[in-house]
Amino acid sequence: MAASNTAAPVLVLHDVSKSFGPVVALRSGSISVEEGSIHALVGENGAGKSTLVKVVAGVHRRDAGTFELDGRPVDFGSTAESKAAGVAVIYQEPTLFPDLSVTENIFMGRQPLARGRRIDRPAMHAEAERLFSRLGVKIDPRRPAEGLSIADQQIIEIAKAISLDARLLVMDEPTAALSGVEVDRLFAVARSLRDEGRALVFISHRFDEVFDLCDTVTVMRDGSYVDTRRVADTTPSDLVSLMVGRDVDELFPKVAAEIGEPVLEVRGLNRAGVFHDVDLVVRAGEIVGLAGLVGAGRSEVARAVFGVDAYDSGTVTMSGRKVRPRDPRAAIRAGMAFIPEDRRKQGLVIDASVTRNVAAVIRRSIARAGLITGAMENRAAGPWAGRLEVKTSALDMNAATMSGGNQQKVVIAKWLATNPRLLIIDEPTRGIDVGTKSEVHRLLSELAGQGLAILMISSELPEVLGMADRVLVLCEGRVTTELDRAEATPEAVMHAATHHLEDAR
Amino acid sequence: MSTPTATPTRTYAAYSAPLWRRLLVSRETAVIVLTAAVILYSLANVPNFDGPLTLKFLLQDIAPILLIALPMTLIIITGEIDLSVASIMGLSSVLLGVLHDAGMSIPTAALLALLAGLACGALNGFLIAYVGLPSLAVTIGTLALFRGIAVGLLGTTAITDFPDSWSDLATGTIGESRIPLVMIPFAVLAVGFVVLLHFSTFGRGIYEIGLNDEAARFTGVDVARTKMVLFLLSGVVSALAGIYFTLRYGSARGDNATGYELQVIAAVLLGGVSIFGGRGRLHGVLAGVVLIGVISSALRLESVTVNVTNIIVGLLLVASVILPSVLGWAGSQLPRKASADPSGPRPDKDTATAGV
Amino acid sequence: MSRTDIEREPETEVSTGEALLVEPSRLSPTRRAVTTVLRSRELSIFLVLVAVVVLATTKNNGFLFSSDGWRNFLLNPSILLLLAVGQAVVIITRNVDLSVGSTMALTAYLTGRLFVDQPNLPIIVVILACLALGAVLGLVNGVLVAYGNVPALVITLGTLYVYRGIMLTWAGSDRINAGDMPRDFLSLGTQTVLGVPVLTIVALVVLALVGYYLHTARGGRELYAIGSDPDAAVLYGLPVRRRLLAAFVLSGALAGLAGVLYTARYGTVSSSVGSGIELQAVAAAVIGGIAIFGGSGTVWGAAIGAFLLVTINRALPSLGIEDFWQRAVVGVLILGAIVLDRVLARRQARKLAESRDHA
Known part of the structure; x- marks a missing residue:
């Protein structure tokens, strides 16, 4: 492993494995994080990053391997133990208590106490405001957590972790829902924490962030450790080939398909607080990618089109026939199929x-x-x-x-x-292994070749760029741009996914 | 992977275990075996258990619970609950009495009582399925409301002047046998509910709603309508049970059948239905009702007071839900020992392995 | 600094109610406190209670303004109040305790039995014994729920039967009568201090302690967190099992105390003591604004709910309605309360969603 300096490793995992029944989630995870450094952990969906994080957090107990914190072997049986040992974790999915105030969410279980062991609310609110100003955000510390946008929820998680004053801070895709300005502020905080001598683990799908922020990077593939490199000594394309383990072109076998008549037409779809004036068309044989940040309203649009959720105004038509709103059965009869984002729940x-x-x-x-x-x-x-x-x-x-x-x-x-005549597929390859992943990609491509219209939502930029004939980008519930295959570059998509936010602020 | 129009490249066995094993190693079988054991023990050891009247009274006693357990099972499998059933019984009992007193014939009054039950179910169903309120809270409210209307209509008086012909019908037996007549409508309903739950697309939807209502919605199950139908059924069947109860005892009172809701729910849960929804079968539930009936009947013949029955039923209920957890825990501690005994009620495989 | 940031002038006119929801810090502390109280569920249910009392009193002066009326007004709800407080704490954690009626019956009988067997026993010892018995019964529920990973509804339905069965078996055909008990003890049921019955004072002190704990102690807030999202509470590292145990022990102990109070108040203990009261306790909590799926509501609300339930019962005859209809009125009240809660929650969610658009 490449050692950056003489600093002692805060976290060492070696050959850690974890299975759930017959499913091996983590085959052989290794990582060594030094104090005063930011360590990136990259890998495709299903590479085992989140499982590794949950082992460190004490959510899961490892089946085998060594796990050391500050040079001492540890074995966390609960998140309380890891917290007490100075580990703070920001999970991919926010874990807030919707009924409680933002401040209570941050300090639950360790509220500042006044005399008589009662909670010192003024001190708590002041501390929350201090945290928010450090993060440079405007969130009212007294409002309930219910109804916060995904980005704000993520900010609360970050504030929670920072307030823990931890030795080791693990962030599992903290930027997935954040706009450029918010990401910059988060990075400033992360750097100042590093300069205080803390160790940070940063998981992200965005290479620009990895190269901007991190000192070291560890690559995982298919549940196993692949390599660790100094960020200064590597390039994005190196990382991609390490992550994928083969050539990228081979990964997205795009078959040229004959594009036919429009199948799905959506006009002026609105839902207060969620999405606005969404227009989109998907033609037979065409794969349309719907890109954007997490929380931009992509899944919400798909759910409304399929009739699982209501919309306030607008129309959805299939081959020229209007589809009844808020009635999935009508959508199914009209020839829609919907593969939702959350496999286990939906x-x-x-x-x-x-x-x-x-x-x-x-x-x-x-x-x-x-x-x-x-x-x-x-x-x-x-x-x-x-x-x-x-x-x-x-x-x-x-x-x-x-x-x-x-x-x-x-x-x-x-x-x-x-x-079906239209397939809506939300995050087609989230949480599945590399082999199956390319099987799914090939299948989608073949289905389009047979004349199926496909609307694909994905957070993985390579997937969108590799698969889609056209890309629509959503930002804060609005379609900000439409790019055809030739125009769709990572820069163009990322710009469209965030520029709306910048303009507004 | 091949294209969807190509021929399948793989075929599968339909089941992972042979039929006998799937039948034997189930919660329902455990309840049935336990029930049979208690019956055999009682026949051998309890004086008069094999007497001519025992079976008749036993079946007459549990008939209302058997009836209501049918819709209640379906409701609990969807993950909801109906606490208002006994109050609907009380209300239909009072309506039958009041309307008959006002000069209506029994069939007309009974029909109106059934309609009232339907209306009660409609109120529950509307609030739960379409307004989206939690069924526990709604039916605690309607438990009070329906019972309140029943008591309000009759006060503390009772109406007892029912025609003998109808009372005889309610207490009569089929021919010379010891089986009460009420078992005929029950059998018809039971067959209907078994088909509805286990052999219809509607029934598949019921299980899906209980296991995961969001996924059910995503596959086009009309969750609200399904729940509405079930609460309507529950209302009608409860009203029917109330009519039977009234005619059997020849007395319409506002407080008839108070507390039956907990007995029904206890029997359903004892029969292997998960309170979280999604699991359970009707034959297990019916065995659960019979088990409770047999225990109380045998204890009564032994002149043991009703209290002990309460304790036994309560302990059975707690044990039946705790046992899978305990066995699952023991199984994880001692994997070999726990799996060595396939005969007992096994820990739920699904809950034991669901993780990730 | 953030203060100036957050308290900057509003760009758009927002009603006080909406500001309270979305940006409470923008209001001055006093205004915030006043608005919170004015918009609280507790106040609305309290106003209903006041309306019932005023109506009943105008029809029949003695409803409140007679020594009997005043005493009954305060005394009758105190037992249900204790149960509702315990129930509220359990429901806040997204559980339910149906066994409180049976627990109360057991301790009511224990009270009588102790006085019959040991007439000279100090009253405080009896009270402590009942508290302890209630706590143990609650602990049984708590252990089964927290460690068995089974729903409280089933467990406490089971223990409802078991505890009631134990009480009936223990009591046999015995009946405890007022004559069996020391006069001192029975006078507890009627004694007043400054016009307020002692039993009411006991219930109110308990209410105040629990309410204060839930609002200001870490443990209290954790109960809300557990009910708000049990999975997040585990992920967060909260001591979920310990808190659940505590909630059930409290509910049991309060039911135990209610048993003593019952015996002191009515002097007799029959086999049907407290049967069906568990649903009334749940109803009181729900009417008082405790969400049945946990995470929100206060014991103050539950207490007012208990007062309202009992008072309506007594007020109906004064209002010219036969008291047979009392349960129907209670039913309407429960349904009204949960429908109202749903409407308010929908409005709140809508406002919060719209506030995102304006951000």
């Missing part, structure tokens, strides 16, 4: 069998007079599971026991079984 019924999941949408058509038996479902579901090569020993196996990639195949099988 994409499938995780505690139900493969059969039940694959047959979930088509069961109304395979039933006779509304009656259905398990055998009928098995007959209908088996071939579809087979076509997608779902790895399972039997059709009655629980979806919860499968790997993320296999679960995604079950979801895709469920929707392809309905023979």
Whole structure:
């Protein structure tokens, strides 16, 4: 490993593994973070970064490997223990208490006390304001956490972690939802923490941030450690080839498809506080990418189009026919299929069998007079599971026991079984292994080649750029630009995803 | 990966375990075996348990609970709960009495009482399914409301002048057998509910809502309508149980069947339905109701007071939910020992392995 | 500095109510406090209570302004108040305790039994014994819920039966009558200090202590956090199990205390003591603005809810409604309260979403 100086490592993980049932989430994780440094951890979705973070945080207990903090072996059984040992973690998904005030969220469990062990609210609010001014944000410390934007929620998480005064600060994609100005402020804080001698671990998908902020970078792939390098001695393309392990062009096998008539047309879609005046068209055989920051309203637009959520005004038409709002069944009848972002909560019924999941949408058509038996479902579901090569020993196996990639195949099988004309797919490869990932990409490309219209939402820029024929960029709920394949460069997309914010402030 | 129009490259076994094992190693089987064991023990050791009247009274006693347990099972599988069922029973009982007193024939009065039950269910269903209020709070409210209307209508008086022909019908048996007549409508309803829950697309939706209502919505299940239908069914069946209760005892009172809601829920949970929703089967629930009925009947014949029955039912209920957790924990501590015994009610595989 | 930043002049006119929600710091501390109180759920339910009392008193002067009326007004709700406070704390953690009625029955009988067997026992010993018994019964619930990972609804439904069964078995055909108990003890039920019954004072002191704890102690705030998002509470590293145990022990102990108060107030203990009161306690909490899924509401609200439930019961005859209709009125009240809460929550969510657009 490349040592930057003589500083002692604060955190050392070596050969750490973690499995959940048959699913190996982390095969062999290693990292060594020195004090007074910012260490980047990069890797594709499903490379095991978040699992590694959760082992450090005490959310999960490792199955094997060494884990040392300040040179002493540790074994955290809960987040309380890791906190007490001086580890602060910002998780990917904010974990706030919506009913409580912003300040209470920051100081829960360690509020400043006045005489008689009662909470010193004035001191607490003053401290919260001090934190917010250090981060350069305007959030009222007394307002409830409920209803905060994703970016503000992320800011609260950061404030929470900073206030812990930790030796080691781990940030799992803290910038995913932040605008340029907010990212700059966060980086300033991160650098000042580093200069105080703390150790920071920074996970990000954005290379410009890694090269801007970090001193060292560790690459992970498929649950394993790949390499650690000094940021000064490496380049983005080096990192990409380390992350992917093969050539990038091979990764996105884009098949040229004949683009046909418009299938989905959305006009002037509005929902107060979420998205505004969204227009979009997806044609047969076309893959349209919907890009933007987390919280920009991409998934919300997709949910509204599919009828899971309501919208205030606007129209959704499929092949010229208006689709009833707020009625997923009408959307399904119109030929829409929707593979949502959160597989475990929305994409499938995780505690139900493969059969039940694959047959979930088509069961109304395979039933006779509304009656259905398990055998009928098995007959209908088996071939579809087979076509997608779902790895399972039997059709009655629980979806919860499968790997993320296999679960995604079950979801895709469920929707392809309905023979759709439009496929909306939100984060198609989140949390799935590299092998399955390219399978999914190839499948999407082939489906488009057969004339399916595809609307794809993705936070991974290479995925959007590699797959989409056209890219729409959302920012704060508005479409800020539309780029065709030739125009779509990382810079153009990132600019459109953030410029709206800058203009507004 | 092949294209979706190509032939499948893989085929699968439908089930991971043979039929006998799937049948044997289930929560429902455990309840049925326990029920059979208690019946056999009682036949051998409890005087008069095999007497001619025991079976008749036992079935008559548990008939209202059997009836209401049918819709209650479906409701709890969706993850909701209906605490107002006993109050609907009371209300339909009072309406039957009051309307009959006002000169209506029993069938007309019963029909109106059933409609009232439907209306009660509609109120619950509307507030829960369409307004989106928590069912626990709503049905605590309607528990008080429906009971309040029942008591308000009749006060502390009772109406007892029901025609003998109808009372005989409620207490009669099928031919010369010991099976009460009420078991006929119950059997019809039971078959209907089994088909609805286990062999219909509607029933598949019920399970999906209970396991994950968001995913259900994403696959086009009409969550609100499903819940509405279930609360309507619960209202009607509860009203039916109330009518039976009234005719059987020949007395319409505002406080009839007070506290039955907890008995029904206890039986449903004992029968293997998860309070979180998504798990449970009707045969297990019916066995649970019979188990409670047999225990109280046997203890009564042994002149043990009703208190002990309460304790046993309560302990069974706690044990039935705690046991999977305890076994799961023990299983994680001693993997080999715990899996060596396949006969007992096993810890829920799903909850034990769901993680990540 | 942030102060000037945050308290800068509003760009758009915003109502005080909205400011309270989105940017409370923009209001002066006094104005904030006043607006908070004026807009609180507790105040609205309190006004309903006042309206009921005023109406009943105008119809029948003696409802409040007679020694009996005044005493009953304060005395009758005190038992339900104790149970509602305990219930509120449990519900705030996103749980429920249905066993309180049976716990209360057990301790009511224990009170009687102790006095029958040991007539010279000091009253305080009996009270402590009942508190301890209630706490132990609550601890059983808490252990099963916190360590068994099973829902409180099922567990406490089970212990509702078990505790009631134990009480009935223990009591057998015994009945405790007023004659069995020392006069000192029974006079506790009627004694007043400055016109306020002693039992009411006990209940109010408990209320004040619990309310103060929930508002100002770390542990109290953690109860809210656990109910607001149990998963986040675990991730945050809060001592979730310990707090849950404490909540159930408190609920049990208060039910135990309610048992003593019951015996002191009514003098007799029959087998049906406290049956069905668990649902009334839940109802009082819900009417008082405790969200059934935890995380919000105050015990003050629950206490006012308990007062309202009991007072309506007594007021109906004065208002010319047969008291048979009392339960129906209670039902309407509960439904009204949860519908109101839902409407308010929707409005709040909408306002917060719109405030994002203006940001």
